[in-house]
Amino acid sequence: MGYNHNSGYGQALLNMAVSQVPALGRLFVVLDADDTDEENYQRTQDVFRTDPAGQIRFFTNLESAYTAAESNNNDVILLDGNSSHILSTSGQLTVSKNRTHFIGLDGGDRLVQQGAKIQNATADTDASILKNTGVRNSFRNLKFIQVSTDAAALNVAEMGGEGNLYKNCSFTFGVVDNLDQTTAQEVTCGEDSGTFIDCQFGVDTLLTSAARRVMLIDQVTASQEFKSNVFKDCTWLISSSSASAQAISMAAAGDILFTNHFIRPSFIASLDSAGGVACTKAVSTANGTTKGVIYISYPMVHGFDDIGVNGTNNDNLYVFSHVPSAANITSAQPTTS
Numbered sequence: 001m002g003y004n005h006n007s008g009y010g011q012a013l014l015n016m017a018v019s020q021v022p023a024l025g026r027l028f029v030v031l032d033a034d035d036t037d038e039e040n041y042q043r044t045q046d047v048f049r050t051d052p053a054g055q056i057r058f059f060t061n062l063e064s065a066y067t068a069a070e071s072n073n074n075d076v077i078l079l080d081g082n083s084s085h086i087l088s089t090s091g092q093l094t095v096s097k098n099r100t101h102f103i104g105l106d107g108g109d110r111l112v113q114q115g116a117k118i119q120n121a122t123a124d125t126d127a128s129i130l131k132n133t134g135v136r137n138s139f140r141n142l143k144f145i146q147v148s149t150d151a152a153a154l155n156v157a158e159m160g161g162e163g164n165l166y167k168n169c170s171f172t173f174g175v176v177d178n179l180d181q182t183t184a185q186e187v188t189c190g191e192d193s194g195t196f197i198d199c200q201f202g203v204d205t206l207l208t209s210a211a212r213r214v215m216l217i218d219q220v221t222a223s224q225e226f227k228s229n230v231f232k233d234c235t236w237l238i239s240s241s242s243a244s245a246q247a248i249s250m251a252a253a254g255d256i257l258f259t260n261h262f263i264r265p266s267f268i269a270s271l272d273s274a275g276g277v278a279c280t281k282a283v284s285t286a287n288g289t290t291k292g293v294i295y296i297s298y299p300m301v302h303g304f305d306d307i308g309v310n311g312t313n314n315d316n317l318y319v320f321s322h323v324p325s326a327a328n329i330t331s332a333q334p335t336t337s
Helices: 008-019 039-047 062-068
Strands: 027-030 075-080 084-086 093-095 100-105 116-119 130-132 138-140 142-146 155-159 165-167 170-173 185-189 195-197 213-217 230-232 235-240 246-250 256-263 266-269 279-281 292-297 300-302 304-306 317-320
Touching (some): 155 170, 213 235, 246 266
Parallel strands (some): 093 130, 155 185, 185 213, 256 292, 266 300
């Protein structure tokens, strides 16, 4: 017997889902087509039926659900947190619509290993698996995994939108093939007024062998700088055999604008038996940077000798730890008496 979405358990399930969605648009649900043997697959399919306007609300792949979403309608796409959602139609989820919300259903609040995973195919030739250029979209409780072995797969995500939210998300490489390239990074970020909360960029389970960075500040949308962003309680993590690897670097002085604030960030270079070594500096800016500023408040730094290095690639990089300093770069390591 199917579940009735108007009464009993079906109504309770629908009300529970709606209560977790901070938007007034339509609600779409995505379950992996390989999970038909699970109890919640049939139950969810019964409850999330085609709506009165004929719009399908139950999907077995993320691309179809995104296609159904209407830009600026604050539609919500819920992703089951049991298994990976493989991008099959295209290797890249290109989000150009506005006010569309993606939420992983894994219980929420995970800082690592989110249950709702989005990944591509090993032969994918796209530069990333997520490219977001939309306005006021949101991503919650999601893990993005770049598993392509193609030489073009140099990013996990590219961010070039405006006013977007990323909360409890992680961005990782799943294969080591391109981690010997200085042009590879988990995230290329040219976001305008983005909010990043409790996100993790990078992992320590794969060894980087190049002087690359975890996040590159660069233009993703033409003529749009990385500007007015807030990162709160986020982590940048890497295991590298190259001491020149960094958490954050900048492509060019013109790629940043206004104030960008990093609140309680964790910059971690793993010291491990796989070959991870201490790295020289966590963050650098392009020499001659004057248009925008990076402010770092109360950082936690492990495995890097310094947050930045005085006199080299630190223009408009300011760090506040416990007391204000006349210098714009403070040591990342505690002093001992």
